[in-house]
Amino acid sequence: MILRLLLAAIYLFAGASKIFHVLLFKATIMAYYSMPEWLAFLIALVFPWIEILAGLSLVLQWKTKYSSAFLFLLSLFFFVQMILNYSNILPYGCGCFGFGGPEKITLYHVFRDLSIAVLAGFVFYREWKK
Incomplete structure (x- = not known):
C-alpha cells in the first residue's frame, strides 16, 4: 500500500x-x-490531467489494475526518453516535475526514471496479482 501511495504521489x-x-x-x-504545434x-493540455487522474485512482483504490498498468507503461516511456536524450541539453529541463532553464540530461535523470519505472512495475505486478 505504501508503494502504491508513493507512486501516486509522484504522478x-x-x-x-x-x-x-x-x-x-x-x-x-x-x-x-x-510535431505540429497544435x-x-x-x-x-490533456496529459497532466491524465497523470493526476491515474494517481488519484491509486489513492482512491479505484480501477488500480488499469491505472497501475498505465503508469508502468508511462514510466517505461519516460525512462526510454531519458536514455534517448542522455547528455542533451533541453531548453526548459526535462519537464518531469516542473520547468526551469536549460538542463542537461544526466545519469541522475536516467536512474531517477529507472527507479520510478521499477516502482511502477512493482505496483503493477502487485495490483494484477490480486
Whole structure:
C-alpha cells in the first residue's frame, strides 16, 4: 500500500507541476519531438490531467489494475526518453516535475526514471496479482 501511495504521489506531483504551465509544457514537448504545434498543445493540455487522474485512482483504490498498468507503461516511456536524450541539453529541463532553464540530461535523470519505472512495475505486478 505504501508503494502504491508513493507512486501516486509522484504522478500527482508531476501532473500538478505541469497543469498551470501549458505553454511551457508544450515547448518542452516540442524540444523532445518534432510535431505540429497544435498537437503538442493538445498533449500539454490533456496529459497532466491524465497523470493526476491515474494517481488519484491509486489513492482512491479505484480501477488500480488499469491505472497501475498505465503508469508502468508511462514510466517505461519516460525512462526510454531519458536514455534517448542522455547528455542533451533541453531548453526548459526535462519537464518531469516542473520547468526551469536549460538542463542537461544526466545519469541522475536516467536512474531517477529507472527507479520510478521499477516502482511502477512493482505496483503493477502487485495490483494484477490480486
